[in-house]
Amino acid sequence: MSCLIATSLAVLLGLATFVTSVKDGTEVDQCGYPGLVAVLAPNDAIVCNGILISGTLVVPQICGVGMDEFLKSNDLTLVYGNGTRATIPTGTSGTLTGGLYSYTITNPLGSACNIDATVYNSDSDTLDTSTCEVVGFGSDSLSSKIYDGVVYASTLTKSSSSPCCDVIMNSLTSSQKGVILDSTASFNCLIATGAVCGSGDLGAPVYCNTTSGATVVTGLTSSTPCASSDTFLVHDLTQGATNFKFGY
């Protein structure tokens, strides 16, 4: 997906002089991913991807902490999948719980391609795990954090349920783990064909289709190790569903 080649990181590491290709990410239509949004800094740098559910923006804790810091002295912008913008005003803040940050958005959603996200409910939904993708706005250029409205998706090849992810957590490298601010938070350990690589991809939701044809969210990207087929962590929104496990 975007950033799939972590241009900025690659450049930092001196690993790449050619930095414009997208690695294993596919450009997709945002209409297929209900509730997908991004939070932008004043220069349109992507602070985080996230989802909107019933007027609430939900992003991982690491983004929320960054947002609250920004909001002490700057407005932020929420950009809906279709490009519509809303201001998140200076002086406001959200709520951090269980590894997630929630912020109430007053501007309603409503158009056909800009509807609320639906979170996977393991009691009533059966996932078609072959359809699971990590989806975000990160781009593949030197300006990899600058919002350009283009959405990329990369197919998941492996998922460990959150109980299994807890078990393998200790064997992960620090870049695979990212920054965990709340040790009670619940994660899935995932692998995609592409890679998530920095703030342009932070918060990128994982979408799967259910066998009945709905598109649901199972988690939000919280680590960005930036190498294809590397393990990354996603804040688990499946309530610890043990059947969200495949590929291992």
Ligand SMILES: *[C@@H]1O[C@H](CO)[C@@H](O)[C@H](O)[C@H]1NC(C)=O
């Ligand atoms: C985008 O979505 C918003 C909120 O649903 C809506 O008000 C706006 O008309 C839409 N814009 C386009 C270009 O579809």
Ligand SMILES: *[C@@H]1O[C@H](CO)[C@@H](O)[C@H](O)[C@H]1NC(C)=O
């Ligand atoms: C998920 O379902 C939607 C709607 O039926 C479909 O357009 C989309 O291609 C499916 N996604 C995948 C990855 O198969």
